[in-house]
Amino acid sequence: MYREEQSFTLRFSLEASFPDNYDGDEDQRAWTGEWEARIKPDILKMVFESLRRHPNWAAHIRNRGKSALDEIEIVVERDFGKPQPFKI
Known part of the structure; x- marks a missing residue:
């Protein structure tokens, strides 16, 4: 089977500012806790909900090998070897 690939990167950079007396x-x-516990999971949920609306694609x-704290790769693929649904 012949296979092609293409990459698309959506990068989030977390930044925080603190007063001069910060240790x-x-x-x-600790400031990344809300990101890891609530924001990142919500973003992933929304991404997969959106992708499910496109039935010709699987995700x-x-x-x-990287930690999920540093990187999450989502593979979105389409198999043209399978019969495609009929559209009018």
Whole structure:
């Protein structure tokens, strides 16, 4: 089977500003907690809900060895070897 690939990157960079008396990394980046616990899962849920509205495409998460804290790869694929639905 012949296969082609193309990449698309949507990158989020998290930034936070603190007062001059901030002690630094002693809190283990606690400010990222809301992102990891609520925002990132909500974004992933919305992405997959949107992709499900396109039945000719299948989506799944692929792990290429990086931590899910650093990267989540979503594979979106279409199989042209399968019969396509009839459209009017």
